[in-house]
Amino acid sequence: MKQKTLSVGKTPALSIDLVPGDLRITGWDRDEIKAKTNGSALEMTAQDEKVTLSCDGDLILSVPRAAEIKITSVEGDASLRVLGNALKLGKVAGDLALRNIGQAEIEKVNGDxxxxxxxxxxxxxxxxxxxxxxxxxxxxxLKKIGSDLHLRNVEDSVSTQVGADAVLFINPQEGAKYNIRADSDILLRLPQNADAEMTLSAGSDLLVNLPDVEKSDGTTRTLTLGSGSAKMTLTAGGDLRVTSRADEWASLADFDISLPFIGADFPGIPDDLAEQISRKADVATRKMDRKIHKAERKIHHAERKMRHAERRAHAHEKRFNRSSHWGGEKKPSDPVSDDERLLILKMLQEKKISADDAEKLLSALEE
Structure with a gap:
């Protein structure tokens, strides 16, 4: 283990090319940088207010709160907190946790x-x-998110592309623009006095539950709330729900994630051992939580596909009945997809429907 301390000014510019392991940075009130690594090499040099640091293992830093920080790559998890100046990160191979910071610009996070x-x-x-x-x-x-987004309490514009579900709690600000796209579902909670012009589009169900807003069918809708000072464009590949009811939002916003700020101390245990115990326990917990959440999301998507298949079957049946009533010929329909067949077989296997029901559903889809 190596440890070094370097006296600096209140606003040093810290540059790190590579952290081969995990990283923890905490801001403090001292005019010095304290560095500790579990590796065998630790170098820290300063020229004027520019500081360069390198190491060969996990890294723990305490720096002045107004330090400007630039890090090219972290090969493990990273947590940074109580930092008021500009923060630039390149690639983080693991998870990244930020708390009480100023402004952050990040290239890529491989984890959460x-x-x-x-x-x-x-x-x-x-x-x-x-x-x-x-x-x-x-x-x-947030230009590209591979999985889910949970967003709340932002004071300016938002732009993001989400690979799965998005759960949002937004109070639209005057002049702000919100452009949010999700490949799956979007759930948005607004305050009752929201002031925004909204353009909504859903691939499946579009549900709006707001005061003095009439319910309507369809998968696209434009609304003006108040004077429409904020502009909101929401596009969901699946369901899109907008509500101002706290109970409705809480019952549906059933996921969020949290990450530990690695290196939490345990009284009576040496720091390095405490960090190892904390990190291993947290990693195991996070992996289990992610597996559970992904399994729940797969079930949710499968159920939605099943509902779509049922609606499609119902629509086919209505068209068939109309054509039979008027004596006309039935229009050819799209063939049953493999996904629809698999869903019906899965429902049959799980005894959610009987063999007769499965046969009827397949027949209806083939009409």
């Missing part, structure tokens, strides 16, 4: 991203896992 309190905005080019973002004071740009 959790942000709590970013005063001056957040920009991320790619997140392969889930993202949970709360309390951001500036613009939020």
């Amino acid at each position: 991203l959790v942000v709590r309190h970013a005063a001056n905005g957040l920009q991320v080019s790619q997140i392969d896992g889930d993202a949970s973002v709360r309390d951001v004071g500036g613009d939020v740009q």
Whole structure:
């Protein structure tokens, strides 16, 4: 294990090319940088207010709160907190947790991203896992999220492309723009006095439950709430639900993620051992939580496909009845897809329907 301390000013510019393991950075009130690694090499040099650091293992840093930080690559998990200046990260191979920071610009996170309190905005080019973002004071740009997004309490514009579900709690701000696309479902909660012009589009069901807004059918809709000072465009590949009811939102917003700030101390246990215990326990818990959540999401998507298949069967049956009533010829329909056949067989295997019901459903789809 190596440890070094370097005296600096209040606003040093810290540059790190590579962290081969996990990274923890915490801001403090001292005019010095304290570094510790479990590896065998630790180098830290300063020229004026520019500091360069390198190591060959996990890295724990305490830096002045106003330090400017630039890191090219982290090969493990990373957590950074209590940092008020600009933060630039290249690639994080694991999970990334940010708390009480200023402004952050991040290239790629291979795991999950959790942000709590970013005063001056957040920009991320790619997140392969889930993202949970709360309390951001500036613009939020999450260009590509591989899995789910949980977003709430942002004070400016939002732009994101989500690979799965998006759960949002937004109070639209005057002049802000919200452009949110999700390949699966979107659930949005608004305050009752929301002021926004909304353009909504859903691949499946579109449900709006807002005060003084009439319910309507269809999968696209444009609404003006108040003066329409904010602009919101929401596009969902699956269901899109907009509500102002806290109970409805809470019952449906059934997922969120959190990440530990690695290196939490245990009284009476050496720091390095405490970090290893904490990290291993947290990693195991996160992996289990992700497996459970992904399994639940697969079930949810399968159920939605089943509902679509049932609606399609019902539509085919109605067309058949109309053509029979008027003596006309039936129009040829699309063939039954493999997904629909598999869903029906799965329902039969799980005894949700009988063999007769399965046969009728297949026949209806083939009409």
